[in-house]
Amino acid sequence: MSRPYKIPESVLVVIHTAQLEVLLIERADRPGFWQSVTGSKDSVDELFLETAVREVEEETGIAVRNLPFEQEQVAGLVTISAHVPLENLKDWQLSNVYDIYPVWQHRYGPDVTRNTEHVFGLRVPRDIPVVLAPREHLNFVWLPYREAADKCFSASNAEAILLLPKYVDRAG
Template sequence: MKHAYRRPESALVVIYDRQGRVLVMQRQDDPEFWQSVTGTLEVGELAFNTALREVREETGIDIQKAGYLLTDHRHTNQFAIRDIWQHRYPPGTPFNTEHVFSVQVAGDDQIILTEHLHYLWLDKISAMEKVWSDTNRLAIKDCVPDRFMPT
């Protein structure tokens, strides 16, 4: 049986609500790793469609059905693939390219976890402190409007 490797290209979606709280989720395979929605682009799939699909799969929120606006920040990050996940990618693939998106939700959406242990709604600063990756931290900083910051 041939091993199907992941593409080293993903979508990251920062979800925040009308109060500026950011949704962060705890990974099942590494409980120290908290993150926003993220997922690999499938063959032939556009990053925008990956973002829509991953939010639906990981949280149960259907952005289009709910009438939310998915924002493509037209920004990509490149980061080194963690050693513990290297086996998922073709041999010799050191980096992943991540497309950054965000969506503002009402905040009363039912969250249905399928790939994570727990979730939290945190203020912007706390969310930036909680997430594991630098690229996720930067995405929260850049995507969640500053009007939600304490004065």
């Protein structure tokens, strides 16, 4: 059975601290390509907020939840997951339309050449545990936002990171 084509609508989530440090992750399929969390909608009906929450957890292990904390039952033990409140996830009301990189074109339908990316910011504590999805990412690093922007391979990702001071709520 062949995999369905990706939906050419995605999210970009800039994970950051109140001190403007940004979490970057290195792609497993392209070592040396550093980026923020990105991912496509799973279905046409999936809300961008839902996509952002899902992708952050899949790629970093950070759960974004409505509850002040969440307990999970794992093998009979109660654990508290790495999480942040949903209110820390902000839709920046920005979107970028860009040409899909040729290396990833095969994931999309034959006539699809452009993707629309919706930008979010997620404020987290600096010491939050990060657990990467090993099939997707090799390493992570926290960098001051300007250095993070310089390290990104994607121009739209770098531009979003440079906008961070405009969107960050340093009080919270």
